[in-house]
Amino acid sequence: MTLDPERLGESKADLAETLRTLRKRAGLSQVRLAKRCNVSQSKISKIETAEITPSLIDVELILRALEAPEELVTEIAVLARLANTEWQPIRSSWRRGLEKRQAELATLEAEAKKLRLFLPAMITGLLATPEYIRASLEYSPGDVAKTVARKLERQAVLYDTTKHFTFLLTEQAVRWAAIPPPAMAVQIDRLASLSHLPNIRIGLIPMGTVISRGPMNTFTVYDDRLATVETFTGRTVFRDSRDIAEHLEVFKQYEEQARFGDTARSLLQEWASLYR
Known part of the structure; x- marks a missing residue:
């Protein structure tokens, strides 16, 4: 089947x-x-x-x-x-209003204690500046201002120390120029700043890192009970424990090759300076 x-x-x-x-x-x-x-x-x-x-x-x-x-x-x-698998087409989110989707994501984040996000292409809204968020919504219909506001409201969850976040970003995700160079430098500085929070780990995978498994798509794992995978046309939600375990294993493989802490912040400083 x-x-x-x-x-x-x-x-x-x-x-x-x-x-x-x-x-x-x-x-x-x-x-x-x-x-x-x-x-x-x-x-x-x-x-x-x-x-x-x-x-x-x-x-x-x-x-x-x-x-x-x-x-x-x-x-x-x-x-x-x-x-145990759910397909959520992006057009459905557009019809309901993207701000409602933000409320759903906020609920998922509120319920989870350990969140793992793999970001191979762009920076997630949780880590983004307002200008970056607005640019990422350029091709979305509806009231963009409301969606930007909801995304910024969601960022408050980052300061909840009962939760633990691990963000893995490829160099492409960090350096993809979604906004003009000066704003990109500010965005990258924000990543460095957030990496100092005690409950947040930001890992970077620089170009040239030897990993045989290619970064196929963005995905998020909420504790060990739910995984979401995003594509251009929508997202798939997995609740089957085997699917979740497989995504956790892939995440672990990338995590083992990522740079964290001061090493990651040095890379971010270098990449930000390229945009200044």
Whole structure:
């Protein structure tokens, strides 16, 4: 089964219906199935009505309890993985208003304690100056002023010392000239300044660093429960523990090659001076 974005929205309902049908075929009530799985009956009910999305572990427990054949287990596991993946097209964000998207991101950031951001192309809004943010929204419709304001409001989370941030940026991401040279120098200085905060680690990957795995896309991992991947046309949200683990492993590989602390600040000073 291929990852078809159009199917992602349907897979949750498909999974719920499939599990409900299998339980009925097995002649089990929700109560009896819940006992076999050592979960509550209400959880089984919510899974079967698509009120909640079961994890792959939940699905495996249910299928084992129903003694489903191996070929069916494999097929439903793929469906479960799709159900734990969400495609969010950028046009949908435009229709709802980009400032609403900022509120959603603020909620994710408020709920997480450890955030890891890999930035291979540009600087994220959390680290950006107002001028850089405005430039990054040049091709976005709607009220840009409101979105800029919301992005700047989100930056307050950086000063919450109960949270820990690791930002990994390639040299291209830092030096990509989204704004005129004097403003780029100020933007790069801001990165150096934020790197002094006790709960923020800013790592740089300079050009020439030997890493066999190419930087394919921007991604963020919130604790170990959620990963988001961004493209030109939208973002994919992963809740499957295996997808999250794979992104954490990729992040670790880049982190091991990144420069932090005074070494990173020296690089930032050098790059800022090139724009002055």
